[in-house]
Every structure is written in C-alpha cells, then in structure tokens.
Amino acid sequence: MTQPALIVAGPTTSGKSALALALAERFGGTIINADAMQCYRELRVITARPTPEDEARAPHALYGVLPAAVAGHVGWWREAALEAMTTSRLPILCGGTGMYLRALTKGISALPEIPEAAREEARARLAAEGPAKLHAALHPDDSAIRPSDSQRIARAYEVLLGTGRSLASWQREAPVLPPAPYDFRAILLDPPRAELKSAIATRWEAMMAGGAVAEVAELLRQGLDPTLPAMRAHGVPEVAAMLRGEITEEEASRRAIANTGAYTKRQATWFRHQELVPTAHLHRINARIAGLTQVSERNAPELFSFLHEAVDAPQHRP
Known part of the structure; x- marks a missing residue:
C-alpha cells in the first residue's frame, strides 16, 4: 500500500495556508512547510507564517526551524520533509517553493558537494x-x-x-535521490492576477502593522551576510533600506508590493509549466481561498471528490 500525500501549491497570497488548514482538520493531516522563507525562525510576520492559533488547530512541521544565519537548501529541506512525513497519517505539503516540492515528487540530480x-x-x-x-x-x-x-x-x-x-x-x-515513495496528489491554486495584487497589498499593510519592521531591525542587529536567503526574503531588503534612511516607508511599501507581485507571476508560470504530479492527480482551483468558509464538501464538491479519491482509495489497495 502506498501512503497518500497531498500538495497544496500556488503563488504567494493565493490562500494555500487557509486551504491546508481546512484539509488538515477535515482529514487528520499534518501541514508540512514547503516555503523556503517560512523555514526561518526570525521571519514569522514578514513571511506570513501560520499564527500560533492556526498551529494549535492542526499539527505543523518545518515552520521557523532554521536560524536566519543558516542558508537552507533543497537537499536539507527534502530530508527534513521526509522525516516529518513518516510520522503523519496524511502529510499535507503546503508552500510555493516549487523546486522543494519537485525534489520530493521527481527526485534530486547527482550534484556533488561544492567546496x-x-x-x-x-x-x-x-x-x-x-x-x-x-x-x-x-x-x-x-x-x-x-x-x-x-x-x-x-x-x-x-x-x-x-x-x-x-x-x-x-x-x-538522472536523479541520484529518487522520487519519494508516496502517492502524491496536488491541489494547485491559480487565482486571477487582480485578486493576487489586491491580496498582496492588504497583507503588506497587515505585516507593517503587525511587527515586520521590528523583525527586520532584529535581522540587521545580527549583522548577517546580506547574501543569505533570509536577508532576501520579500520585504526584508525594502524595510532594511527604510531603516537605514535610504528610502521612505511609502517607497519601501511600494517596492515590496511590486516585487512580491512580480514574484507571484513567476510562481504561477512555474507551476503551470512544471508537472509535479501526473495530470490525473492534479486538481486546479482558479480562485483565491480567502477563508476557511470556502472549503467544505457542500460548496466545493469537485475538490472533495478529488480528495476522497486521493486520501481514501490508497487505504484499500493491496
């Protein structure tokens, strides 16, 4: 019997976390972070990590597990994700870092250790x-x-x-690390650009009001290498420039929103053209999940039909 695993993927602000939380509660799953920046301990607010209240509603893994001084990479994440998956009845991999997800479903090529x-x-x-x-x-x-x-x-x-x-x-x-031994099914969120643009601006306002500036100030106090991944998380360079007096808060917000919007466009393009799972194992949602009330068997029957096939059927295989 091959254990099922769900992937909830899509661009930033598409509603992945809300959907993953609803599914984890409904099916008894564990949400495993597949967002490269949400791995960093110091970046809770500016990466929109799940809140402590969300984390109390369902098991979560690989959120805030790395210090910003350490550079995470795909090989590290794959190993950590596989370990987290072994203890879950239903792993739900949630995130927008496509290369991380691909490392599970397609494997990793034979790249040697770099000096x-x-x-x-x-x-x-x-x-x-x-x-x-x-x-x-x-x-x-x-x-x-x-x-x-x-x-x-x-x-x-x-x-x-x-x-x-x-x-x-x-x-x-050919991959030196093969695809992970799971029956992967993927839900891809692909909302219209206008919906994402509005959501990005709204989220940025909430971040700035909720402690993003203090987070970046703490990063700067650590004197970290500016080329580290955590120092390049969306919003960090812009707020850092503001704190150094190089730009105004208004300009920092304008740049951060624009850069995040450009990134979501690249994410959406990547997911449309990369086959993480076979087409028959993919369910596409062309809308943003704005809240958990959208996710039920009554108002999303096609989604739940797909999920029941993904989650229940493997349990009856020889």
Missing part, C-alpha cells in the same frame, strides 16, 4: 558585483536563470567553480 571556497567566492562576487554582472559570468547553459535571481545565480556560479560544469548540466542527469 566551501567556491561558495565563499560566489557570495563575495555577488555582494561586490550584484546579480546582473555575476549572471554574465555563468556558463552559457545557465543563461535561462533570470539576471535578478541572485540566489540561483550564486548557486550556479559556485557549481561552475566547484565542478567545472553548469548547474543545468547537472540537473539534466
């Missing part, structure tokens, strides 16, 4: 030159990486330094 010297050089060049200039130094195979994606650029550059090969060439090889 620390290569990592340090990549970080130093990124900090000194900026992502666009370092992008020009990548292997031609990695030219598809966006010139503004500093994290992937640094990763591709350290791989090139450490192995003499492009990141893309390693990723094309």
Whole structure:
C-alpha cells in the first residue's frame, strides 16, 4: 500500500495556508512547510507564517526551524520533509517553493558537494558585483536563470567553480535521490492576477502593522551576510533600506508590493509549466481561498471528490 500525500501549491497570497488548514482538520493531516522563507525562525510576520492559533488547530512541521544565519537548501529541506512525513497519517505539503516540492515528487540530480571556497567566492562576487554582472559570468547553459535571481545565480556560479560544469548540466542527469515513495496528489491554486495584487497589498499593510519592521531591525542587529536567503526574503531588503534612511516607508511599501507581485507571476508560470504530479492527480482551483468558509464538501464538491479519491482509495489497495 502506498501512503497518500497531498500538495497544496500556488503563488504567494493565493490562500494555500487557509486551504491546508481546512484539509488538515477535515482529514487528520499534518501541514508540512514547503516555503523556503517560512523555514526561518526570525521571519514569522514578514513571511506570513501560520499564527500560533492556526498551529494549535492542526499539527505543523518545518515552520521557523532554521536560524536566519543558516542558508537552507533543497537537499536539507527534502530530508527534513521526509522525516516529518513518516510520522503523519496524511502529510499535507503546503508552500510555493516549487523546486522543494519537485525534489520530493521527481527526485534530486547527482550534484556533488561544492567546496566551501567556491561558495565563499560566489557570495563575495555577488555582494561586490550584484546579480546582473555575476549572471554574465555563468556558463552559457545557465543563461535561462533570470539576471535578478541572485540566489540561483550564486548557486550556479559556485557549481561552475566547484565542478567545472553548469548547474543545468547537472540537473539534466538522472536523479541520484529518487522520487519519494508516496502517492502524491496536488491541489494547485491559480487565482486571477487582480485578486493576487489586491491580496498582496492588504497583507503588506497587515505585516507593517503587525511587527515586520521590528523583525527586520532584529535581522540587521545580527549583522548577517546580506547574501543569505533570509536577508532576501520579500520585504526584508525594502524595510532594511527604510531603516537605514535610504528610502521612505511609502517607497519601501511600494517596492515590496511590486516585487512580491512580480514574484507571484513567476510562481504561477512555474507551476503551470512544471508537472509535479501526473495530470490525473492534479486538481486546479482558479480562485483565491480567502477563508476557511470556502472549503467544505457542500460548496466545493469537485475538490472533495478529488480528495476522497486521493486520501481514501490508497487505504484499500493491496
């Protein structure tokens, strides 16, 4: 018998957490974080992590488990997620970091350990030159990486330094870590752009009123490397610039909302074009889940028909 596992994926502010919580309560599941930034301990408010009240309603895992001084990565997350999944009747993987989810459903390619010297050089060049200039130094195979994606650029550059090969060439090889042994079913939220845009602005106002500035101030007090993933979480660079007196609060908000909106567009495109699970195991919702009242067998019969097949059927397999 293959154990079922649900994936609740989609762009930022699409309502993944609300849906995952409703499903965890209804089916007795454990919500496992699949958002790279929500892993960081210091970033509860600015990453919109589940509240303590939400966490009390259903089991949650991998939220706030890493200090900001540590750089999380896909290999670490996969191992931690698999460990959390073994103790859950129904793992519900919730998040918008597509590469993390893909590492479970498709496996990870045979990329060797990168020497620390290569990592340090990549970080130093990124900090000194900026992502666009370092992008020009990548292997031609990695030219598809966006010139503004500093994290992937640094990763591709350290791989090139450490192995003499492009990141893309390693990723094309057969996975050294195979797909996880679960019967994965995925729910993809894909709301209209206008709904996401409005939700992003509303959430940002709530974050600023709810302690986001204090969170970023604490990060700055730690004197962390600015190239660390936590220091590049959406909203952190903008609020940091505001605290340094470089821009106004109004400008920080404008930039953060715009940058988050551009990111949700890229997320939605990625999920539309990546096959995390076979089409027959995918349920798409072209709307934003704004609250738990939307999620019931009465008002979402197609969703629950899909869920009953996903959750109940495997239990009767030989």
